[in-house]
Amino acid sequence: MPPSRSDLADFTYFLAIARHRSFRLAGLELGVSASALSHALKGLEGRLGVRLLNRTNRSVTLTAAGEELQAAITTPFEAIGAAVEALNRYRDGPSGRVRINVVVDAAPLLLAPVMPKFAEQYPDIEVEIAANNHMVDVIDGGFDAGIRYGGTVPEDMVAQRLSADLRWVVAASPAYLERHGEPQTPDDLQNHQCIGVRIGDGSIYRWDFEGPAGEFTVRVPSKITVDETRAMLSLGLAGMGVMYGLEPVFAPYVATGELRIVLQDWATFGPGYHAYYSSRRQLPTGLRLLIDLIRQMQPLGL
Template sequence: MDPRKFSDLVIFNRVAEERSFTAAARSLGVTQSAVSQTVKRLEADLGIRLLSRSTRSIAPTAAGERLLATLAPVIAEIDAEIDDLEQLREEPGGRLRVTCGKHAADTLVWPAFSRLIAAHPEIDGELSVENRHVDIVAERFDVGIRLREDLEMDMVAVPVGPHLRAVVVGAPRYLDSCDPPHTPRDVSAHRCIGFRNAGGTLSPWSFEKDGHAETVKVSPSLIVNDGDALVGAASAGMGLAYMLEDLAAPFLNDGLLVEVLADWCPPFPGYHAFYSSRRHPTRAFTLFLESLRAETSATTSK
């Protein structure tokens, strides 16, 4: 249907409801002349009179009544659906699908997600934890959580997590058997444990000091694709490993791992929530972001 004709039908329906061009124009926020001309155009397009006009009143003709019998319920249904959609902006109910990697889930997303669902049981929640780059548009996720550097250009990204830091660690017995590295380039002389990321490539070891950035591509003697396995291999003395600090923290505190190159490992921006720029955020999505930020505040204040 021609979009203009649908608009004309809506105006005709309002005139028939109000039984007045003036009242219809006032409710629609347009001039009386515009309403009158629209109805005349619709009648000309259809080749039939829809309204009987007199100096005192306006009433639908038989053809007009027949058209209204079909038109009025359809417009009323559309209006009701729009009201329901507007209500969704205020009420958090509905579906919320979230995707993220395991580290993000363990440290940030699950605490925030579970708290939201507990507070709003009317939300149907789904959390998908997988270490791959998910196309959230194609797979119909509302929001994903990733590091900023891994995001596509057409996504809206909102920072939600605290800064993170990567560390290079090794077991005391391994470091006692060799000369610990003093610069990133020294790493190449060591046995290294590599991590294969979601894209199938080996994660580079990135360093920065005094404004100088350096990336080292190691030749690992062992490769894993799981954070727990990475920590376990390093703790077993199989070589140096590069990982997020909070993964290593319990083992560093217990003396099972020792950090090296600490002055080359500054903090960097943490996780971002991302969603399609073509999608209007729902109330449930907004509440989820608030829950993520509250989790971040609680974590950083400890």
Template sequence: MHRSGLTELEVVMAVVRRGSFRGAAQELGMSATAVSNAIAGLESRLQTRLFNRTTRSVALTDAGQRFVARIGPALQEIRQASEEIHSDSGEPAGTLRLNVPNNIGALFLDELLIDYMRRYPKMRVETVSEARMIDIVAEGYDAGIRLAESVPQDMIAIPLTKDLRQRVVATPDYFARYGTPETPDDLLHHQGVGMRMSHGGIYRWELERRGERYELAVPPRFATSDLHASIRVVKAGLGIGFLPELYIQQELDGGELVSVLDEWAQPFGGLRLYYPGHRHVPPGLRALVALVRERGVYPHAPLADIMA
């Protein structure tokens, strides 16, 4: 390949990760024009269009998807080899790339990554937050974070949190004005605060008790893809929400929010750090895994206690 080909491949992967030439340029410290020229030059040599471009979006062609699926793992191996050579002191050095869910916030960044970067000053960390599920290997990430049920079976998964639970909650004033639901069907008569999913639809509230299941489309007065915005709207007394207990425990303990239908709120597997089990684990990722195991699951407790 052309001697600048490796750089061009990194540009391709950055465009895939960021979803735009401008985002890739910011990640790589290049101009948008340089990114565009790199892609155009590679496409010219391959005689294949890798991206469909409009004024508003950039998306992989079918050929581009096949190309990325092959070069992603290869580039990651090259990067890991380079980082291992530079880690001759035994201290991890290089870049750790992580794909994480939207709204993960302090549960991951403040509780884990800041500690990680303080411990390993030679490591750089890049995170990309998004709702869609991706192939972390093909798109050049070292690891990802997702709910246990979403982690691919061929991955190694390390618990980051305890099992999670969604709670039906509102303010005491909201229930005083609109009544307290006593059955799941009662929720259909309330003003919901809904979460918009990556596919564009509104999340249907999933409730279960002794094998009886409901998936409710509670009419949303407010819908958003931002979990923290949903929490603020519920706390303002403007609707009833179906929110992760882990994010609202302080409000529940203080009485600012009240939960109902608790017998219908069943726990499910929490967040997991996951990475390929069939490949060499780079030093930076090994250090992160060790830190996760050391700290235990969030809220922090010895891992042995959680798994007992």
């Protein structure tokens, strides 16, 4: 018996839940409430006569039947999605939905300058941006692409450069520097209050510098540690300590005199932002247009 229209819609829900192992995350991807997904899956399981998911308060796992169904229908549904996406070339204007996962600083530095023009040029394309510093499997997460620093892009992905290499610098407020003095070399940081940053893999970031003998890293003393840029900035602007980050992040505050760059001669460059996506899937039209516009406008150079 061929599947009903209800089955086809519920299969889409089932695949999203199977990818995320979470009703909440699947709902965010699909724009559907977790309770609606739960109701739809119960209906699907009832019509099929088998349990597809094991659900507890803390986890969602696939049953053997669920694993078999996921393996059987994933490729056909991806093919349907690619066929629908291909119809964009026949429309007056491209449409669709793009989901991207980006490292936090890329949202204001790279995407914010581009999105107003993108929205104006392509009003029928929806863009969902998930900003976090944890490495995410974009395929399992249901994303079309990710944006990360060049050196962190998974090797099995197609990557496109979106910016020039980025300069990493040390900054502090004038009030802090008046109280504690200005460090002259990276070794001087051992006598300063440094604001540590916990990066996506859970480690505390070591500060990178470049001197006469080449690049080197410094483990700085940190009584205060944060895991994202906004918290670091708020503390640094309040005079709580010395910060390490991307020069473009500090630039607006340097321009107003709220921050000062120090150890300029020791600053180093790191890989710029890259978009990455699976080579096994057709590139969605909206994603291709967004990448093209970023590369055209070059908010961080190229």
